[in-house]
Amino acid sequence: MCGDWLVSPLLRIMPRMSHQHPPSPAGAEHVAELLRSYGIIPTFQRVEIGQLVFSSPQHLSAEHVLERLTMSGIRVSKATVYNTLNLFAARGLVRQINVDPERACFDSNTSAHYHFHNIDTGELTDVAIPAIEFSRLPSPPPGTELAGVDIVFRVKRKAG
Amino acid sequence: MCGDWLVSPLLRIMPRMSHQHPPSPAGAEHVAELLRSYGIIPTFQRVEIGQLVFSSPQHLSAEHVLERLTMSGIRVSKATVYNTLNLFAARGLVRQINVDPERACFDSNTSAHYHFHNIDTGELTDVAIPAIEFSRLPSPPPGTELAGVDIVFRVKRKAG
DNA sequence: ATATGTGCAAATCCTTTGCATAGAA
DNA sequence: TTCTATGCAAAGGATTTGCACATAT
Numbered sequence: 001m002c003g004d005w006l007v008s009p010l011l012r013i014m015p016r017m018s019h020q021h022p023p024s025p026a027g028a029e030h031v032a033e034l035l036r037s038y039g040i041i042p043t044f045q046r047v048e049i050g051q052l053v054f055s056s057p058q059h060l061s062a063e064h065v066l067e068r069l070t071m072s073g074i075r076v077s078k079a080t081v082y083n084t085l086n087l088f089a090a091r092g093l094v095r096q097i098n099v100d101p102e103r104a105c106f107d108s109n110t111s112a113h114y115h116f117h118n119i120d121t122g123e124l125t126d127v128a129i130p131a132i133e134f135s136r137l138p139s140p141p142p143g144t145e146l147a148g149v150d151i152v153f154r155v156k157r158k159a160g
Numbered sequence: 161m162c163g164d165w166l167v168s169p170l171l172r173i174m175p176r177m178s179h180q181h182p183p184s185p186a187g188a189e190h191v192a193e194l195l196r197s198y199g200i201i202p203t204f205q206r207v208e209i210g211q212l213v214f215s216s217p218q219h220l221s222a223e224h225v226l227e228r229l230t231m232s233g234i235r236v237s238k239a240t241v242y243n244t245l246n247l248f249a250a251r252g253l254v255r256q257i258n259v260d261p262e263r264a265c266f267d268s269n270t271s272a273h274y275h276f277h278n279i280d281t282g283e284l285t286d287v288a289i290p291a292i293e294f295s296r297l298p299s300p301p302p303g304t305e306l307a308g309v310d311i312v313f314r315v316k317r318k319a320g
Numbered sequence: 321a322t323a324t325g326t327g328c329a330a331a332t333c334c335t336t337t338g339c340a341t342a343g344a345a
Numbered sequence: 346t347t348c349t350a351t352g353c354a355a356a357g358g359a360t361t362t363g364c365a366c367a368t369a370t
Contacts (some may be wrong), residue, residue, distance in 0.1 A: 131298035138291035
């Protein structure tokens with residue numbers, strides 16, 4: 001689900017290879033090309049979903065994707081939305097986030113980063129990697145190696 | 161869901177108050193007393209579930225709890241298991257963990273700590289706080305303050 | 321032409337809920 | 346007695362699945 005990670009001598013956690021970020025102005029042709037480069041056949045529905053998802057780094061649930069497509073007058077089945085998002089995730093085009101047990105969230109920002117989760121509003125925002133630095137990290141259990149790190153900073157409305 | 165947290169000047173994240181850890185040998189009387197001290201009426205079912213959960217720091221799903229009780233010849237309804245675990249979580253006796261979107265996981269280790277998640281086996285193990293130290297932390301978004309930090313180190317079977 | 325996707329509805333799985341009964345204070 | 350918890354079964358919601366039909370190469 002997550003990419004390949006590596007802990008540098010500086011204890012900065014960084015992705016082993018930062019794959020290209022889907023470009024912001026996601027034209028249909030552009031998205032189709034991106035999908036092809038990931039070995040994904042660019043069908044109409046996949047390109048539509050891709051255009052939505054890759055238009056900007058964002059956090060979307062399957063329901064949310066379906067809703068936005070419907071609002072744009074594009075008819076896609078729920079099954080296809082799930083199939084497509086799962087496929088994108090499997091191929092590393094989006095990342096699946098588990099902050100909310102209620103529903104899965106797909107993050108179109110696949111570069112290494114962490115999250116703020118507002119426990120009052122449910123809002124999810126990105127934390128850029130440079131904002132965090134470890135001076136000490138645990139050793140993985142015997143026989144295992146690090147595959148990724150997920151950090152969620154739970155924040156709440158400031159009191160008083 | 162999580163306790164009250166505070167970032168010290170040393171950038172070590174620590175709980176504002178570490179509440180007493182439920183003792184390991186969790187006798188029925190002991191558990192009943194513990195529940196009372198948390199304002200929870202110690203019914204038979206709650207004490208049974210408490211004895212199971214507090215016997216040692218562990219990660220259990222609702223299904224798992226029900227299964228173990230059933231194996232011990234104790235009949236408790238699924239609804240009561242969920243009610244009880246949610247109650248314990250609300251009162252801070254256990255912590256709910258979101259590593260796996262499949263099912264909720266309740267952690268009877270409520271002291272501040274993080275997790276290794278083995279993506280091959282699904283196994284969850286604790287990472288003690290002293291194993292991690294930040295030398296830089298992000299500032300929470302405007303109008304919010306830190307309420308907690310969840311860190312999951314995804315590990316996998318060592319290659320080769 | 322052949323392999324691959326899509327849509328629909330039903331199935332699945334986890335979790336919650338409503339309500340009558342049983343138990344705690 | 347009076348409030349609260351329990352159990353059952355049914356409801357709820359997110360996600361997957363099976364299969365016939367449509368589409369890509």
